[in-house]
Amino acid sequence: MEFWRDKLKGAKFVLAPMVEGSELAWRMLARQHGADLCYTPMWHGQVFCKDPKYRAEALASCPDDRPLIVQFCSNDPDIFTEAAALAQDHCEAVDLNLGCPQAIAKRGNYGAFLQDEWQLLHDMVRKASSTVKVPITCKIRVFEDIRRTVDYARMLEGAGASLLTVHGRTREQKGPLTGLANWSYIKEVRQSVSVPMFANGNIQSLADVLRCIEETGVQGIMSAEGHLHNPAIFEGVNPPVYEMAEEYLTLVKEYPCATSIVRGHIFKLMHHVLALPENFDVRYEIAKAQELSNFESSVKKIRERYEKHATGIEKYSQPNDLPFDVWLCQPYVRMPPDEYLKKLKEANEANKNGEGIKRSNDEDGPPELSKKKQKVLERNPRKKFERKKLPLCSKCLNPKGLKCGFFLCKSCCRSKCYQEELDCPGHRILVKTRRNMAREHANDKTDASPYQEV
Known part of the structure; x- marks a missing residue:
């Protein structure tokens, strides 16, 4: 607890480690809007040790970017310890990623796919925590069995982990099968360990943050996807998307990053507004943008289209059932897993029967065009799409x-x-x-x- 209070300044609101999502510019935006602590993206431990250029990118920071935790993925005690030693002068702690459920983690044998190799994890945490001068922390996912989850957390604590972040989802809960995180598992772990803890999962607003702390007893809340769609989530406000985008692009000028990273952030910030047909032209511009000025121009167009509605000069008819006006930052809600599996089953049955699934609300009407064809039609209104019937x-x-x-x-x-x-x-x-x-x-x-x- 002393580490959490003194080194991490009693951090309560935490920006999650996100590949191509928590780079320096985004971390600075988060800190300007309530984040007490930020994690770097996950870095590959072996590459970090061997490649100076990769290492310099990973450690890019500034004096105001503190407190900071650098995260690595690794499956070797020596490599993880070496990476932690190289990063120790640039952060308050080093985190071992044991929560990534993606296919690349499975191929590389790291992240959540190490959660069954307890002896290896014990050795990694033990060696690093007894060698480097900053604390070692771990970000984990839960098991289906709550007792196994508790024993897992206790093992990492016993190995020397100074802080745990518990994501209340299993390794299998990802993509369209994400579903809801189980806070009861987080609460059980909190009551079973003595090190400070952060909770992760189901955080879409400040109300969720406060409710999770109350229900689980953790020291802080980590936000990932919720923060990408609303960087002001920890302030409890929903600002216009164009304001957040403009603020982020200003920070990118000061702390440059790859164009692909900028594009990803703009798309997530403006997810709901760019999904409207009236803004497909701007969506296309952002997809093709290669310069920072291109992104600024696109954001300016969205401001011009919706600022008059935001200020009450003109009324706006909300085109969907979003909780807030479409031009405001708000959470992205995934389709429930049961509904996704049902649609997938229907699609498979239709394919077996040689039928296609119509993309239209009117079952008897013509199928809607894909987004790609809609863009082609915008450039060439006379274009006709005829589906050839092949034998x-x-x-x-x-x-x-x-x-x-x-x-x-x-x-x-x-x-x-x-x-x-x-x-x-x-x-x-x-x-x-x-x-x-x-x-x-x-x-x-x-x-x-x-x-x-x-």
Whole structure:
């Protein structure tokens, strides 16, 4: 608790570590709007140790960017300790990421995919905490079993972790299956460990922050997606999106970052307003922007379109059921997992029956155009999109190859050629030809005498 009170200044409102989301410019924006503590994005421990350029990018900061926690992913005690030692002079603590559930973490064997390797994690935290001069913290996800979650947290505390951040979702709760975080698990962990704790999950407003602290007893609340859509979430206000975007772009001039990062932030800030057909032109401009001035121009257009409504000069008819006016920062609410799985099942059944799912509210009306085709239509109003009806494969519902002599799709044609030793020039599948070449090569080797005269 002394570390949390003295080094972290009793941080209550925390900006989460986000890849391409919590860079220096965004951290400074967060601090200007109530964040007490910020994390860097997750950095790869091994690359951080070996690549000076990568390391310089990871440690980019300024005097006002404190207190700060640098986060790493790693699966090796020596590498994690070395990375922590290289970062210790630039932060108040070093965090081990044990919460990332993405596919890249699975391939690299880090993040939440280490949560079953307790001995390895114990060794990593133990070695780093006894070697570097700043505290080691851990960000984790919960298990399905609440007792296993508590034992997991206690193990990390015993290994030397000085602070825990508990995300109340399991490793499987991600993307369209995210669902709600379970605060009861966080509360149980809080009552079972003595180190300070932050909670993460279900934070979309200041009211959620205060309610989570009251229900779980944690020292602070970490926000990720909620903060990306409203950087003023810790102030309890919902400012116009164009004001937040302009403030962020001003900070980017002082603390430059990649164009892709800027684009991602602008899209998330303006998610709801850019989803309206009336703003598709601005959305397209942002998608193609390459200079900071391009983003500034697009944000200015949104300001011009909605400031007159925000100030009451003109009335505005809200086009959807958003809790706030469309030009205000507000949370992005995901589709519930049950509803997503239901739609996915319907789509699979429709595909099996050879039917498409109409993208229209009117089941008897024509299907709506995709966003990509809508953009094409905006540039060329005379463009006509005619869906060609291609003949189907004789074995499945996929379109057949137009030049296939067996009237099959490429997948079915490949199977047929391998099984029956055939060629299909239309699909450029030459199984028969290559097997004959292999036989001839084998016969040539057999006929050749091993005792040829030199």
